[in-house]
Amino acid sequence: MDEFSSELYEALVSLDRLRAETLFQQAIGHKPPMQVIEELIVPALEQLGEKWNAGQIALSQIYMSSRICEDMVERVLPSMASGRKGHRHLAIVVLSDYHLLGKRIVLSVMRASGFDIFDYGRMDVDELVERVLADEVKILLISVLMLPAALKVKELRSALDAKGSRVRIAVGGAPFLFDPDLWREVGADAMGRTAADAVAIVHRWMEEMA
Amino acid sequence: MTSMQRVLTTLAHQEPDRVPLFLLTTLHGARELGLSIRDYFSRSEHVVEGQMRLLSKYRSDCLYAFYYAALEVEAFGGETLFIDDGPPNTGMPILRRSEDIDRLEPPRVAETSCLCRVLETIRRLKERVGDTVPIIGAAISPFSLPIMQMGFDRYLELIYEQPQRFDRLMAINQTFCVDWANAQLAAGATAVGYFDPMASSTIIPRDLYLKTGHRVAMETLARINGPTATHLASGRGLGIVDDIAATKTAAIGVSALEDLAEWKTATRGRLTLLGNLNGVTMRHWTATLAESEVRGAIAKAGRGGGFILADNHGEIPWQVPEDVLLAIRDVVDRWGCYPLDWVE
Known part of the structure; x- marks a missing residue:
């Protein structure tokens, strides 16, 4: 991570929005938006993820800083802009659960990393299968907090397999952190410990799909 | 020793006859009675019978009067959404805009039917066991309740961006929490679990916690007329161990993500440790793995008392089968007797 990105990380972890905005604007003055995202924002978000994973920073800092990044990026690269990545192939959902923060953080980090992504909100298995098929989603990110919801991924996988869908599923949330084998048990293709992991998995x- | 004597001895940081075991089963009571989770929690008689059957089967050292977390939002007028295989969730937030805080009032405990059902449960359990088995009540901390009252994302924004409204919400929730905890103690609860996941270093940095949730905990716990056990519901807490001890809480729930031995060193004589078996992996434990996990926890934290073996979340998942719970019970019987001479 270069000095500029380290500075952004420091601004984000202390939730210094003004400093973060200044750094971002300086970079935008010299480089195209997607290059700034890749070289400045993504490394800072990755470092936030690493610190979170190590228990060195808190969820509240991750959430507030991801919102700052999302806001900055949305202004220069609005949703559905041609420079965005992942059009029409990528979706995120809270499965059979009512705890939305994890999904909100991943959504912010994905958008701040230059992706366009369908936000399905909260859905149960049957509704989600229909939407994935109708939208021809290729990559599905699933966030859960409760163990029963995590176990529903297995039901979803079976239903999608039965319909011939080849969507790849990445899961995240507390049950997967407490049981590192759970994502395989439920038939997911990957597990992210952090929102930055989700970006890396999708990349x-x-x-691979290109 | 009775369970009460065993638990009080360990809370005094002395060694009882064996390590106390809190198998914090709630939903399993429904399974015992062959009822759906919704039906089970609809009548206090069900929960009393469920808890007594669980006590008989697993010989846990407490009865657990906790229903489900969404109950307290239900008391504020919120909706509870039941599922077949886990704890109920809260429906739409009752505080949909931050301005709604300005009109929020605390519910009156004695006039709120869902709370009265819990109080009736405690009274009936007390009639059944007297002073032989501790009855553990539960209250969500004023600092953590807004996660359900307004949604986690909007609550975080409130903390950072609207300190005055945050203070008003804390005042309302404190009034409710104190009334609710004291009503449970008056009904016969021995102690109250003060569930405060928001305080965890997993969720909020220590400097912000000291300005917010810690201040709230200091004020709230001082007004609760009995012992409390603070629980971070699987969240990390080693970074705030001294702050938690300063609240005068008697015990602390330890996360499976942290080392019980480190906690023991950090708290010896100040806080009783409660934990830290992993309830999520527990679903698949064999008898051998149960022995390894339980022995490991006892070895790290059992010496000198001040330790109650429990899961790390404050509630054992519905998916954990009976034979695993019986295996845990068996290991405690075989390896939990003091003095723990086998511990190096």
Whole structure:
């Protein structure tokens, strides 16, 4: 991570919106938006994720800083802009659960990293299967907090398989942190410990699918 | 020793006859009675019978009067959404805009039917066991209740951006929390679990916690007329251990993500540790794994008392089968007797 990105990280972790905005605007003056996102925002968000994973920063800092990044990026690269990544292939959902913060953080980080992504909100299995098929989603990110919701991913996977869908599923949320084998048990293709992990997983899968 | 004597001894940081075991089962009572989770919690008689059957089967050292977290939002007028295989959730937030805080009033405990059902449960359990088994009540901390009252994302924004409204919400929730906890103690609860996941270092940085949730906990716990056990519901807390001890709470729930031995060193003689078996992986435990996990926890935290073996979340998941719970019970019987000479 270069000095500029480190400075942004420091501004974000202390929730210094003004400093973050200044750094971002300086960068935008010299480089195209997507390059700034890749070189400045994504490394800072990755470092936030690493610190969160190590228990060194708190969820509240992750949430507020991801919102700051999302706001900055949305202004220069609005949703559905041609420079965005992932059009029409990517969706995020809270499955069979009512705890929305995890999804909100991942959504912010994905958008701040230059992705366009369908936000399905909260859905149960049947409704989600219909939407995934109708939208021809290729990559589905699922956030849960409660164990029963995590176990529903297995039901979803079976239903999608039965319909012939080849969507790749990445899961995240507390049950997967407490049981590192749970994502395999429920038939997911990957598990993210942080929102930055979700970005890396999606990048990797999009390259494989290209 | 009775369970009460065992627990009081360990809370005094002395060694009882064996390590106390709190198998914090709530939903399993419905399974015992062959009822749906919704039906089970609809009548206090069900929960009394469920808890007594669980006590008989697993010989846990407490009865657990906790129903489900959404109950307290139900008391504020919120909706509870039941599922078949887990704890109920809260429906739409009761505080849909931050301005709604300005008109919020605390519910009156004695006039709120869902709360009265819990109080009736405690009274009936007390009639059944007297002073032989501790009855554990529960109250969500004023600092953590807004996660359900207004949604987590909007609550975080409130903390950072609207300190005056935050203070008003804390005042309302404190009034309710104190009334609710004291009503449970008056009904016969031995102690109250003060569930405060928001305080965890997983959720909020320490400097902000000291200005917010810690201040709230200091004020609130001082007004509760009995012992409390603070629980971070799986969240990390080692970074705020001294702050938690300063609230005068008697015990602390330890996360499976943290090391019980580190907690023991950090708290010896100040806080009783409650934990820290992993309830999520517990679903798949074999008898061998149960032995390894339980022995490991006892070895790290059992010496000198000040330790109650429990899960790390404050509630054992519905998916954990009976044979695993019986295996845990068996390991405590075989390896939990003081003095713990086998511990190096």
